[in-house]
Amino acid sequence: MDVRFVLLPGDGIGPEIISQTRRVLEAVATKFGHAFEFTECLIGGIAIDQTGDPLPEATVDACRASQAILLGAVGGPKWDDPSAKTRPEAGLLRIRKELGLFANLRPIAPFAELLDSSPLKREVVEGTDILFFRELTGGIYFGPSSCTTLTGGGERAQSTMVYETSEIERIFRLAADAARTRRKKLTMVDKANVLEASRLWRRVCAKIVTEEYSDLEYEVVLVDAMAMHLISRPSTFDVVVTSNMFGDILTDEASMLPGSLGMLPSASLGSDGPGLYEPIHGSAPDLAGKGIANPLATILAAAMMLRHSCNLPAEAEAMEHAVQRVLSAGHRTADLVRSGEPSLGTVEITDKVLESLTGG
Numbered sequence: 588m589d590v591r592f593v594l595l596p597g598d599g600i601g602p603e604i605i606s607q608t609r610r611v612l613e614a615v616a617t618k619f620g621h622a623f624e625f626t627e628c629l630i631g632g633i634a635i636d637q638t639g640d641p642l643p644e645a646t647v648d649a650c651r652a653s654q655a656i657l658l659g660a661v662g663g664p665k666w667d668d669p670s671a672k673t674r675p676e677a678g679l680l681r682i683r684k685e686l687g688l689f690a691n692l693r694p695i696a697p698f699a700e701l702l703d704s705s706p707l708k709r710e711v712v713e714g715t716d717i718l719f720f721r722e723l724t725g726g727i728y729f730g731p732s733s734c735t736t737l738t739g740g741g742e743r744a745q746s747t748m749v750y751e752t753s754e755i756e757r758i759f760r761l762a763a764d765a766a767r768t769r770r771k772k773l774t775m776v777d778k779a780n781v782l783e784a785s786r787l788w789r790r791v792c793a794k795i796v797t798e799e800y801s802d803l804e805y806e807v808v809l810v811d812a813m814a815m816h817l818i819s820r821p822s823t824f825d826v827v828v829t830s831n832m833f834g835d836i837l838t839d840e841a842s843m844l845p846g847s848l849g850m851l852p853s854a855s856l857g858s859d860g861p862g863l864y865e866p867i868h869g870s871a872p873d874l875a876g877k878g879i880a881n882p883l884a885t886i887l888a889a890a891m892m893l894r895h896s897c898n899l900p901a902e903a904e905a906m907e908h909a910v911q912r913v914l915s916a917g918h919r920t921a922d923l924v925r926s927g928e929p930s931l932g933t934v935e936i937t938d939k940v941l942e943s944l945t946g947g
């Protein structure tokens with residue numbers, strides 16, 4: 588199979604983890620007899636430095652012409668000036684919008700080998716297997732916003748949460764379909780006791796469940812209560828669907844369950860066109876250039892990419908099993924061990940994944 592991928596290394600540790608993941612993808616192509624072609628493009632802070640724009644037109648064009656996109660991370664202190672004309676994160680938000688990537692899938696399933704790295708007790712985390720569906724192109728991230736100067740002094744800023752029926756329906760159906768292939772439990776998270784937009788979510792979702800998904804166990808949970816349940820009884824959830832902002836916050840919270848952000852992949856999908864895959868961690872500027880960043884989340888994101896955008900499930904599984912075997916053999920990056928304990932660097936752990944992939 589011939590596949591064209593766009594790689595968006597971005598900032599901080601992005602280039603290091605993307606170049607290592609590319610090695611793994613190249614090994615998969617060789618092993619399974621595919622031709623993978625990679626185009627590297629600019630996004631984020633590095634794109635601002637080189638072109639003045641966090642998402643240059645050339646990047647958007649290349650992404651549109653590709654089958655799937657693998658992103659490292661964007662942002663860093665260099666571009667944090669609040670008065671700057673643009674920010675690296677704006678590039679990420681724009682590519683989501685431009686490509687219509689309305690569904691962000693974030694699986695949270697701790698590896699058995701890493702249960703003791705979780706800040707929570709093993710018995711709380713054990714058995715957790717959650718798939719988040721975060722709405723990604725609407726809500727307060729994209730609603731009307733403004734900031735004006737008040738005549739009496741001070742300023743007034745507003746950001747607005749806006750949702751339309753169709754935006755809720757499409758993400759909800761994707762989540763419900765996924766629940767059907769899993770443990771048939773679906774949790775919708777909102778703040779319907781306060782927000783009008785949440786009350787619309789509640790009506791729209793309830794109607795779809797009654798008409799199309801009565802086989803599912805369906806529940807609604809308020810976002811503040813969900814923040815609590817996620818750390819007290821994470822293993823009771825299966826598929827969770829929610830709006831953009833709530834999903835942003837809850838998935839960061841949930842990402843701590845497996846013990847390290849360095850292990851978690853995510854996929855952003857639209858109704859057609861390329862999907863965008865990335866680790867859920869950020870650009871970790873403090874680790875950049877040291878060769879110690881954990882590339883496993885990006886390798887797992889690449890596996891999701893082969894499964895969801897290329898219909899190559901066996902190849903995806905081979906990558907996931909290779910990562911699993913590396914962990915089972917006791918190999919760890921610095922983020923997965925206590926300080927002072929021995930660990931492998933970015934390249935070394937990738938070497939182990941490659942050995943496992945080509946040997947297994």
Ligand code: IPM
Nearest residue numbers: 661662676677679680835867
């Ligand atoms: C994420 C990130 C982004 C978001 C930032 C970098 C704009 O936190 O992907 O979760 O808020 O969506």
Ligand code: MG
Nearest residue numbers: 834835836839
């Ligand atoms: Mg986030």
